Amino acid sequence: MSFVMGLNPMRTTGVKQLWRHACRLVAAAVTVAAISQPAYALIELDITQGNVEPMPIAISPFAGSGLQEDVAGQISQVVAADLQRSGLFRPIDPTAHIQQGMNVGTMPRFGDWRTIGSQALVTGSIAQQANGQIRAEFRLWDVFAGQQLIGQQFFTTPENWRRLAHIISDAVYQRLTGEKGYFDTRVVFIDESGPKDVRRKRLAIMDQDGANVRYLTRGDDLVLTPRFSPVSQEVTYMSYVGGNPQVYLFNIETGQREVLGNFPGMTFAPRFSPDGQKVIMSLQQGSNANLYLMDLRTRRTTRLTNTAAIDTSPSFSPDGSLVVFESDRGGSQQLYVMNSNGSGATRISFGPGQYSTPVWSPRGDLIAFTKVHQGRFMIGVIRPDGKGERILTEGYHNEGPAWSPNGRVLTFFRDTVGEQGGPQVWTVDLTGYNEQLVQTPNFASDPAWSPLLD
Amino acid sequence: MRKALGIERVKVGARLVLATGVLSGCAAMADSGTSLLPLTSDELAVFRDQIAGCWIPPHGSDGVVRLQFDLSRSGELVGTPQVLSSGKSPEYKAAATSAVRAVARCAPYSLPAEKYETWKTVTLNFDLRDMRGY
Amino acid sequence: MSKTLFARGARFAAVVAVCLVAAACSQTRPELTSGNSSVAAGSGQDFVVNVGDRVFFLNNQSSIDGSARAVLDKQAQWLQHYKNYSITIEGHADERGTRQYNIALGARRAAAVREYLVAKGISPTRIKTLSYGKERPVAVCNAASCWSQNRRAVTVLNGQ
Numbered sequence: 084m085s086f087v088m089g090l091n092p093m094r095t096t097g098v099k100q101l102w103r104h105a106c107r108l109v110a111a112a113v114t115v116a117a118i119s120q121p122a123y124a125l126i127e128l129d130i131t132q133g134n135v136e137p138m139p140i141a142i143s144p145f146a147g148s149g150l151q152e153d154v155a156g157q158i159s160q161v162v163a164a165d166l167q168r169s170g171l172f173r174p175i176d177p178t179a180h181i182q183q184g185m186n187v188g189t190m191p192r193f194g195d196w197r198t199i200g201s202q203a204l205v206t207g208s209i210a211q212q213a214n215g216q217i218r219a220e221f222r223l224w225d226v227f228a229g230q231q232l233i234g235q236q237f238f239t240t241p242e243n244w245r246r247l248a249h250i251i252s253d254a255v256y257q258r259l260t261g262e263k264g265y266f267d268t269r270v271v272f273i274d275e276s277g278p279k280d281v282r283r284k285r286l287a288i289m290d291q292d293g294a295n296v297r298y299l300t301r302g303d304d305l306v307l308t309p310r311f312s313p314v315s316q317e318v319t320y321m322s323y324v325g326g327n328p329q330v331y332l333f334n335i336e337t338g339q340r341e342v343l344g345n346f347p348g349m350t351f352a353p354r355f356s357p358d359g360q361k362v363i364m365s366l367q368q369g370s371n372a373n374l375y376l377m378d379l380r381t382r383r384t385t386r387l388t389n390t391a392a393i394d395t396s397p398s399f400s401p402d403g404s405l406v407v408f409e410s411d412r413g414g415s416q417q418l419y420v421m422n423s424n425g426s427g428a429t430r431i432s433f434g435p436g437q438y439s440t441p442v443w444s445p446r447g448d449l450i451a452f453t454k455v456h457q458g459r460f461m462i463g464v465i466r467p468d469g470k471g472e473r474i475l476t477e478g479y480h481n482e483g484p485a486w487s488p489n490g491r492v493l494t495f496f497r498d499t500v501g502e503q504g505g506p507q508v509w510t511v512d513l514t515g516y517n518e519q520l521v522q523t524p525n526f527a528s529d530p531a532w533s534p535l536l537d
Numbered sequence: 538m539r540k541a542l543g544i545e546r547v548k549v550g551a552r553l554v555l556a557t558g559v560l561s562g563c564a565a566m567a568d569s570g571t572s573l574l575p576l577t578s579d580e581l582a583v584f585r586d587q588i589a590g591c592w593i594p595p596h597g598s599d600g601v602v603r604l605q606f607d608l609s610r611s612g613e614l615v616g617t618p619q620v621l622s623s624g625k626s627p628e629y630k631a632a633a634t635s636a637v638r639a640v641a642r643c644a645p646y647s648l649p650a651e652k653y654e655t656w657k658t659v660t661l662n663f664d665l666r667d668m669r670g671y
Numbered sequence: 672m673s674k675t676l677f678a679r680g681a682r683f684a685a686v687v688a689v690c691l692v693a694a695a696c697s698q699t700r701p702e703l704t705s706g707n708s709s710v711a712a713g714s715g716q717d718f719v720v721n722v723g724d725r726v727f728f729l730n731n732q733s734s735i736d737g738s739a740r741a742v743l744d745k746q747a748q749w750l751q752h753y754k755n756y757s758i759t760i761e762g763h764a765d766e767r768g769t770r771q772y773n774i775a776l777g778a779r780r781a782a783a784v785r786e787y788l789v790a791k792g793i794s795p796t797r798i799k800t801l802s803y804g805k806e807r808p809v810a811v812c813n814a815a816s817c818w819s820q821n822r823r824a825v826t827v828l829n830g831q
Contacts, residue, residue: 127660133594227641261631262597279811352771370782372775393775439769453769500813
């Protein structure tokens with residue numbers, strides 16, 4: 084904070100100099116004041132703290148003509164639900180809106196929106212086109228500045244209405260938070276049904292909000308730990324096809340499945356490299372598990388670790404230069420970071436308990452993990468240098484974090500106790516305050532986020 | 538609301554003493570009827586808290602937004618705040634929008650009427666550099 | 672309680688009984704009729720009921736302890752006698768760990784049993800190992816007693 088004349092010279096000027104300099108400015112200011120309105124601010128403050136509360140926002144129910152009336156209403160509801168779940172916005176109940184019946188062309192009465200405490204406003208219209216498509220238009224308004232921040236128009240088929248809603252949510256989220264959204268994304272996961280001791284596990288995919296669940300395998304074979312390609316509609320996962328557990332590659336669009344590599348043992352815990360061209364995984368060799376890298380184009384495999392230990396759950400840094408993984412080489416499961424050629428492994432976790440399933444944030448700044456200590460299972464984050472560990476959620480059983488593509492939210496699964504218990508997919512943001520259950524038809528585990536869809 | 542964080546008093550105090558010294562020295566030199574009475578550190582703190590309480594820093598942003606605005610004698614915002622810094626990135630745009638909104642939302646401001654000449658124009662630096670949304 | 676759970680309980684009791692009498696068993700040749708004489712000698716049921724198809728492990732351990740050795744000694748004798756069988760050793764873990772680590776831990780347990788049987792003269796070519804991690808529990812209650820039943824390696828006969 085400072086209290087000086089005009090532009091702030093304090094950071095670069097010595098005290099004595101400042102004296103003279105400031106006095107000249109005062110004199111100037113006073114002189115100018117006599118002639119015209121002064122343009123000098125006499126008070127200058129640094130605001131370094133804000134209010135970490137969700138932003139109140141109004142999503143005016145979208146207008147729809149004829150057949151599209153229901154769809155229009157549903158789109159605005161999905162937008163409101165997306166923004167609400169992010170924890171960064173608090174949509175205001177539409178029944179509290181003073182200005183009703185808006186369409187995308189209606190000029191907002193900003194005073195009305197300020198009265199109900201709204202800071203931003205979204206309006207929209209959906210119209211049927213002659214060719215069967217729908218035209219969707221929306222605007223984002225800044226209620227206090229009284230101006231439009233975004234105006235966009237889309238053409239698509241009516242069945243695409245949920246994606247359309249998520250795309251609008253992403254646009255609003257990015258304009259108001261400054262970072263990319265994550266609503267127009269999907270999550271691949273393991274659907275779990277049946278009794279706990281003979282559970283049927285199927286590879287499945289859903290929208291990030293739990294809608295549009297689709298099954299990718301029938302459940303004849305045990306499947307585990309799916310991971311999305313960062314660049315294509317492909318998933319790598321572990322399957323027990325023919326009683327021979329191996330890592331597979333699955334193309335979501337074609338339904339094509341292939342085993343990855345010809346390893347002399349069980350392969351598991353696969354994950355794509357950031358460019359999507361390689362898969363890193365564990366190979367079981369007797370009592371030990373070692374990390375291998377497979378190039379998807381040349382099909383060449385490279386051994387990365389060689390220890391009398393369990394090395395597993397590898398995950399690349401976003402630039403591909405480093406790999407974080409878990410290993411019990413030091414006696415208990417801990418996190419290690421090494422170069423992506425396997426050299427220079429360094430332990431980064433030192434807290435009490437065991438650390439597992441590390442996964443590098445797409446922003447590169449954090450590594451999420453599962454931590455087990457005194458019978459509690461926690462999801463936490465730590466910086467790649469091993470500092471700044473924070474626990475975001477803990478309880479009986481939380482496991483397997485995966486990042487949203489913008490690195491702001493983690494999805495994971497939470498298991499519940501006993502014979503009737505089972506896992507469900509949750510999300511938590513980096514504050515740790517905003518935890519959300521993702522509704523799924525059955526039990527669900529091992530969620531993994533897609534990149535933003537194109 | 539989860540966290541409404543106050544100001545750092547040490548920083549305020551140190552810089553204010555210096556600034557006050559400058560002003561009192563100058564008032565004599567200026568030899569003018571217009572005496573600029575400085576705000577006390579408490580008055581500045583209240584002002585800053587008010588703005589901080591109205592500002593929801595955007596999660597994805599990182600940088601400084603500098604803006605200036607005029608206030609009426611009753612503490613109302615006159616016109617729209619003028620953004621002095623510039624930037625084109627989504628992060629900067631979101632930060633600038635949030636800063637303007639905070640200033641507009643917070644008005645009117647309660648500042649001592651007898652010192653109006655001092656606070657009728659205000660410059661704020663909304664600093665997101667040490668702020669991450671977690 | 673379901674039928675399968677009851678059957679499992681009975682089988683578990685039988686395993687414990689075999690463990691207790693193991694010390695009294697012949698060292699040269701398994702007493703194939705010393706247990707339940709109503710099952711056919713050399714059958715899969717004979718192996719499960721009279722020999723014991725599984726061994727258990729301590730939390731996060733894969734070492735073969737005294738009671739496990741007793742079972743595996745009997746398995747080795749039985750397998751020496753009935754040479755037509757090949758086997759799959761399935762390693763398992765309890766639910767109190769992460770999926771990936773438990774897959775490796777189950778594999779480590781299966782490997783420990785394999786090593787033991789090989790040391791007792793069973794040909795490695797007859798043995799396959801497989802890990803199910805924590806995905807195939809036999810006991811599903813939320814108690815340490817259940818978890819200890821799930822930390823196991825099961826020797827499965829693969830036909831003659």
